[in-house]
Structure formats: C-alpha cells, structure tokens
Amino acid sequence: MKIFIPQDSISLALGADLISKKITQSGHEIIRNSSRGLHFLEVLIEVEIDGARHGFGPISSKDIDQLIANGFSKSHSKYLGIVDELPLLKKQNRLSFSRCGINAPLDYDVFLSLGGAQALAKAKSIGAQKTIDEIKISGLRGRGGAGFPAAIKWQTVKDVQSNQKYIICNADEGDSGNFADRAFMEGDPFGLIEAMAIAGFALGASVGYIYIRSEYPIAIKLLKAAIEIAKARGLLEDFDLQVFVGAGAYVCGEETALLESIEGKRGMVRAKPPIPALEGLFGKPTLVNNVLSFAAIAPIILNGGAHYAGFGTGRSLGTIPVQLSGNVKNGGYYELPFGMTLRELIYEIGGGVKSGREFGAVQIGGPLGAYFTSENLDLIFDYETLAQAGGILGHGSLVVFDDTIDFLKMARFAFEFCAHESCGKCTPCRIGSTRGVETMDRIIAGENQYELVDDLCETMKFGSLCALGGFTPYPVQSAIKAWRGKNV
Amino acid sequence: MEPDNKIAIKNIIEKYEAVQCSLNPILHEIIHENGIIEKDDIEIIAKYLNLSRAEVWGVVSFYSDFKKKPQKSHIQICCGEACQAQGSAQNADEYLTQNGLVWGENSNGVLVEKIFCLGLCSRGPAALENGQLIANFGGDE
Ligand SMILES: Cc1cc2nc3c(=O)[nH]c(=O)nc-3n(C[C@H](O)[C@H](O)[C@H](O)COP(=O)(O)O)c2cc1C
Ligand code: SF4
Ligand code: FES
Numbered sequence: 001m002k003i004f005i006p007q008d009s010i011s012l013a014l015g016a017d018l019i020s021k022k023i024t025q026s027g028h029e030i031i032r033n034s035s036r037g038l039h040f041l042e043v044l045i046e047v048e049i050d051g052a053r054h055g056f057g058p059i060s061s062k063d064i065d066q067l068i069a070n071g072f073s074k075s076h077s078k079y080l081g082i083v084d085e086l087p088l089l090k091k092q093n094r095l096s097f098s099r100c101g102i103n104a105p106l107d108y109d110v111f112l113s114l115g116g117a118q119a120l121a122k123a124k125s126i127g128a129q130k131t132i133d134e135i136k137i138s139g140l141r142g143r144g145g146a147g148f149p150a151a152i153k154w155q156t157v158k159d160v161q162s163n164q165k166y167i168i169c170n171a172d173e174g175d176s177g178n179f180a181d182r183a184f185m186e187g188d189p190f191g192l193i194e195a196m197a198i199a200g201f202a203l204g205a206s207v208g209y210i211y212i213r214s215e216y217p218i219a220i221k222l223l224k225a226a227i228e229i230a231k232a233r234g235l236l237e238d239f240d241l242q243v244f245v246g247a248g249a250y251v252c253g254e255e256t257a258l259l260e261s262i263e264g265k266r267g268m269v270r271a272k273p274p275i276p277a278l279e280g281l282f283g284k285p286t287l288v289n290n291v292l293s294f295a296a297i298a299p300i301i302l303n304g305g306a307h308y309a310g311f312g313t314g315r316s317l318g319t320i321p322v323q324l325s326g327n328v329k330n331g332g333y334y335e336l337p338f339g340m341t342l343r344e345l346i347y348e349i350g351g352g353v354k355s356g357r358e359f360g361a362v363q364i365g366g367p368l369g370a371y372f373t374s375e376n377l378d379l380i381f382d383y384e385t386l387a388q389a390g391g392i393l394g395h396g397s398l399v400v401f402d403d404t405i406d407f408l409k410m411a412r413f414a415f416e417f418c419a420h421e422s423c424g425k426c427t428p429c430r431i432g433s434t435r436g437v438e439t440m441d442r443i444i445a446g447e448n449q450y451e452l453v454d455d456l457c458e459t460m461k462f463g464s465l466c467a468l469g470g471f472t473p474y475p476v477q478s479a480i481k482a483w484r485g486k487n488v
Numbered sequence: 489m490e491p492d493n494k495i496a497i498k499n500i501i502e503k504y505e506a507v508q509c510s511l512n513p514i515l516h517e518i519i520h521e522n523g524i525i526e527k528d529d530i531e532i533i534a535k536y537l538n539l540s541r542a543e544v545w546g547v548v549s550f551y552s553d554f555k556k557k558p559q560k561s562h563i564q565i566c567c568g569e570a571c572q573a574q575g576s577a578q579n580a581d582e583y584l585t586q587n588g589l590v591w592g593e594n595s596n597g598v599l600v601e602k603i604f605c606l607g608l609c610s611r612g613p614a615a616l617e618n619g620q621l622i623a624n625f626g627g628d629e
Contacts, residue, residue: 010611013614178605244512247554249552262512413569
C-alpha cells in the first residue's frame with residue numbers, strides 16, 4: 001500500500017511531518033507529494049489501492065493514530081472517496097497545475113512521465129519565433145497583476161540585440177490572499193525551470209533568476225534542489241539559472257524594484273521608461289514574468305496557443321488558479337477558465353461563508369484590490385469586468401469576509417500597509433499613506449473627514465510612480481463606500 | 489567583536505566572490521550564521537565588494553530581514569487581510585494574553601511582530617514561530 005502525504009507549506013504547517021513519521025513507523029511505503037490545492041482538506045492523505053488513490057482528510061496529528069489503527073478503511077469518518085473523482089478537482093481545467101500534487105516534486109522521472117521537458121523540446125524544434133507566435137495566439141496576459149500581454153514582452157526582448165539578456169521569474173508573491181506561485185513552485189519546480197529555459201531559448205538569454213520572497217523557505221529549498229537535478233539531467237543545458245532570495249520588502253515584487261534588489265541595492269522603484277524588456281537588469285534586456293505566467297507556457301507550447309485561447313472569455317483567455325481564502329469554507333486554489341461569476345466562485349467552488357454568518361464582502365486581487373459587496377456578486381471574474389467595476393483582478397485572489405467585517409478598519413489597514421511597505425520615492429505614497437491612517441482614525445472616531453480621504457486618494461492615484469501608492473485608493477475607497485452604503 | 493567572527497565573515501564573502509549580485513546572499517548568510525549584521529561587518533563587506541559603507545548600510549537598513557537583532561524567540565503573527573477575515577487579531581490578542589506577551593520586544597527576550605502574509609491564507613490565521621510555519625494559529629484544531 002503506497003501512501004501519499006503532502007509536503008508543501010500548508011501541509012507542513014498543519015503537522016504533515018508528524019503524520020508522515022507515524023505512518024512510516026507503521027511500516028507503510030510513503031511518498032511525499034504536495035497539496036493538490038484543496039487546502040481545506042489538508043492534511044489530505046492519499047492511499048493507493050488497486051491503482052486508485054483514496055483520500056482521507058482533513059487529518060490532523062490527533063486523528064492519525066486512530067486512522068492507522070483503523071487500517072485506512074473506507075468506513076472512516078474522514079474518508080473522501082477517490083481523489084481524482086472529487087467534484088472540486090473534476091470541475092477544474094488543470095492546464096498549468098496538471099502535475100501539482102500528483103507525486104514527489106523532486107522526482108525527475110515522474111516529471112518526465114507526466115509530460116515534463118516535452119515543451120522545451122517542442123520549442124526547440126519549432127524555433128524561437130514560432131514559440132512566441134503560439135504564446136501570441138494563446139492571448140496569455142501576465143498573471144503578476146498588470147495583465148500585460150506576455151507575447152509582446154517576449155517579442156520585445158527577442159528582437160533587441162544584446163550580448164547579454166536575462167530571464168527573471170517574479171516569485172515575490174507578497175499579496176495577502178495569494179499563494180498560487182508558492183503552490184506551483186512547491187508542486188512542480190521542474191515545470192517552472194522548464195518554462196524559464198524555454199524563455200531563455202526563445203529570447204536568446206543565457207542567464208536567469210528566480211526571485212523568491214524569504215517568507216517561502218520551502219519553495220526556496222525545493223527550487224535550489226530542483227535546479228541542481230535539472231542541470232544534471234539536461235533540462236538546463238545552455239541556461240544558467242539561480243534562485244535569488246528576497247529580504248522582506250513587499251515593494252520588491254514591483255519589477256523594477258526587484259531588479260534593483262538583485263543588483264544589490266535598496267528596492268526602490270525605477271521610473272519607466274526605460275522598460276525592463278529593453279533596459280532591465282544591469283541595463284540589459286530583461287524578461288520579467290510572474291510564476292503563473294511561466295506556468296502557462298508549457299501547456300501553450302504543447303497543445304498550441306489556440307487550445308489555451310479556447311478557455312476563458314473576452315480578452316481574458318485561458319485559465320487562472322483562483323485563490324480562495326479568508327472566511328470561506330473551501331479555502332484553496334482552483335485552476336479555472338476566466339468567466340465565472342463571483343457568486344459561483346464563492347458559493348459553488350468556495351462553499352460559502354465559513355462562519356455560517358451572512359456574506360459581508362470579498363476583496364479581490366490582493367491588498368491593493370477593491371472590496372465588493374453582495375450586490376456585486378454577479379460580476380464576471382475577468383480583467384475587464386473587474387476593472388470596469390472599479391477593481392482589479394490582480395493575481396487572482398478572493399478574500400471572503402462575513403458580515404462582521406469592519407470596513408473602516410479595513411480602509412485604515414490599507415493605508416497602514418501602504419505606509420509600512422512604501423519604498424519612499426514618491427511623496428503621495430510615503431506621506432499620504434500615513435496621513436491616511438490618521439484621517440481614518442478621525443473618521444472612526446466619528447468625524448466627517450470623507451472629503452479629505454477622497455482628496456488624498458486622488459493625489460495618491462495620480463502622483464504615485466507605482467501601483468503601491470497608486471492602487472491603495474481601491475481598497476480604501478471601496479471599503480468606505482461599502483460602509484457608507486450601510487450606515488449613512 | 490571577536491576576531492574569530494571577522495574571519496567567519498570573510499569566509500562568507502569569499503564564498504560569493506565569483507558570484508554576480510552577491511550582496512544580498514552575503515547578508516542573508518551573515519544573518520543566518522550570526523543572527524545580526526554589525527557595524528564592523530559592513531566595513532568588511534564594503535571593502536571586499538568595492539562599495540562605500542553608505543551603500544552597504546543603505547541596503548541593510550532597507551530590508552527587514554537584514555535589520556534583525558538576535559532574539560531568544562521570534563514570533564511573527566500574520567495580519568494580512570485573509571488572516572484578519574479569519575479572526576487573526578482576536579486570536580493574536582488571546583495568544584498574547586495567555587502567554588503573558590505583548591507586541592514588540594518582551595523582557596524575556598521574545599520578540600512578537602506583525603507580518604503580512606505567509607502564503608497560508610487558505611488555512612489562516614497563520615504565524616511563523618522561530619522559522620516554523622503554523623496554520624490555523626490560535627484555532628481549536
Ligand atoms: C507594489 C507592487 C508589488 C508587486 N508584486 C508582484 C509580485 O509579488 N509578483 C509579481 O509577479 N508581480 C508583482 N507586481 C507586478 C510586477 O511589477 C510586474 O508587473 C510583473 O512581475 C510582470 O510579470 P507578468 O507580466 O508575468 O505579470 C507588483 C507590482 C507592484 C506595483
Ligand atoms: S508609489 Fe510608493 S512604493 Fe511605488 S514608487 Fe512611489 S513611493 Fe515607492
Ligand atoms: S494573509 Fe495571512 S497568510 Fe496570507
């Protein structure tokens with residue numbers, strides 16, 4: 001009997017190592033996979049019987065003795081059925097995340113058996129330009145937040161002549177509510193390496209960096225190990241790839257601050273132009289893409305851009321791992337095509353509000369994203385619809401709150417976060433955020449200072465160099481609007 | 489500072505000498521080995537990497553990872569939105585009261601800090617206790 005016990009951050013934080021130790025002591029063969037994304041079921045133990053994997057979860061270290069004694073019987077109260085048949089897995093279109101959770105992330109033979117390395121081989125056989133053409137047909141837009149068409153960036157870096165070019169993966173994922181970058185790196189590290197090698201080949205770049213935030217020690221460890229294995233196994237033939245560890249600065253997720261950081265400087269945002277595609281790391285042409293943008297590359301190359309573009313809606317094509325968290329029953333990530341409504345995501349996928357109270361609000365797209373209330377739940381989850389509704393899709397997160405949400409406190413928090421993380425380059429962001437905290441305190445104390453906050457928000461929107469200062473008004477103003485809608 | 493210590497720092501720097509972009513990796517390793525980056529270290533690093541002391545200090549002071557001081561114990565409680573939506577503030581207060589701690593430095597050498605998102609949002613509230621990730625922090629599981 002083969003038993004799979006996940007080893008990603010979520011599972012480890014829920015005691016998976018202790019569970020694994022106990023099951024090992026009971027004499028079973030163990031494989032440490034990673035979570036499949038149904039985080040609310042973690043620790044999810046999978047037992048292989050006659051070729052099918054049967055799930056038990058959520059298992060805590062308290063349940064495990066009893067589960068072992070019970071012999072992993074299907075009559076156990078935590079028995080879930082065959083894992084592949086779980087409705088929340090079956091409903092997904094796992095293009096990017098197809099390998100995540102299946103097996104041990106560092107087993108290179110498993111990677112090969114699940115289609116790994118084939119996209120790189122295909123890219124090399126069709127050539128650099130055709131590779132970029134497929135990405136163009138796919139309609140892939142950058143998943144790091146700005147939604148910029150990936151193919152344009154790739155083409156720009158390819159077309160510029162230079163003796164040195166760089167490929168950088170932005171794995172700084174500092175937005176609260178977002179964890180799909182981490183999940184992909186911990187579930188399919190070779191998949192990320194392969195995608196970056198494809199970019200290196202297509203763009204003529206021989207050096208790459210994966211910039212991972214230091215808050216992700218497990219992803220860092222896995223990728224460092226995976227790079228060594230990939231080198232030995234020929235996946236990184238003419239491409240020198242390294243992990244670069246962040247140092248606890250949210251703003252370094254902004255691509256130019258990230259470049260400064262790799263260069264060994266303070267993580268200050270650079271004014272654009274020049275764009276990194278032309279003058280990036282050390283002034284050389286540099287491709288910066290998010291983990292999830294890279295994660296879409298192999299399926300696009302393997303199945304063709306048109307296949308990828310067959311998913312999604314409007315100008316939001318393909319799939320995105322929707323990340324559900326906060327006060328929601330089925331917290332986790334779910335790779336789905338763009339185009340579902342917020343209601344479907346929160347209720348059908350998410351299972352509704354965890355506390356059992358009424359729905360209060362959902363913050364979409366991270367700490368710089370807007371709050372939406374119950375009258376917005378029929379909005380479609382895509383870039384354009386959310387932008388028109390005064391928000392952002394960001395990195396694809398939905399953070400659900402029940403009706404106890406204190407909107408004014410959340411507006412204050414958005415300013416506080418901005419003040420804490422500002423790189424300090426622009427006055428509206430550096431000073432405005434602190435003024436914002438103070439003004440929110442006065443509003444919370446009962447003063448009518450709404451106009452002052454609006455003024456401040458307008459100044460920040462138009463006077464900030466990057467989205468930290470420029471987008472903080474989204475959560476602030478949407479939260480205040482939600483509060484006033486209920487109370488004024 | 490102990491002379492031994494200085495040698496250790498030189499060793500760390502020499503390991504990275506051939507590497508492009510070596511300042512951050514060097515600072516990470518010093519924090520990892522010694523728990524703190526001291527004034528003398530900055531001077532040594534600046535000399536080796538051909539930077540001014542101000543440049544090195546500018547980097548050290550920008551990043552929260554490099555500003556650390558050695559602590560007996562370090563607890564970081566996530567206060568990101570997803571954890572707030574799961575009651576992190578209340579759980580944190582209860583935890584601190586139960587353990588006789590306050591936010592910030594405590595007289596017994598424990599440092600309690602806020603952190604914004606550990607990527608465990610789907611099973612929050614989350615915390616990091618001396619490098620150990622904790623999900624469902626202060627919860628009943
Ligand atoms: C304050 C701030 C933080 C950001 N954080 C991230 C991040 O953690 N990860 C990321 O991929 N992009 C982040 N971005 C967006 C990047 O600047 C950039 O648009 C992205 O890495 C480009 O990759 P993509 O085209 O694949 O999305 C951030 C932007 C800002 C303004
Ligand atoms: S908006 Fe804020 S974080 Fe962005 S560049 Fe200006 S000061 Fe720095
Ligand atoms: S918001 Fe707390 S772990 Fe993400």
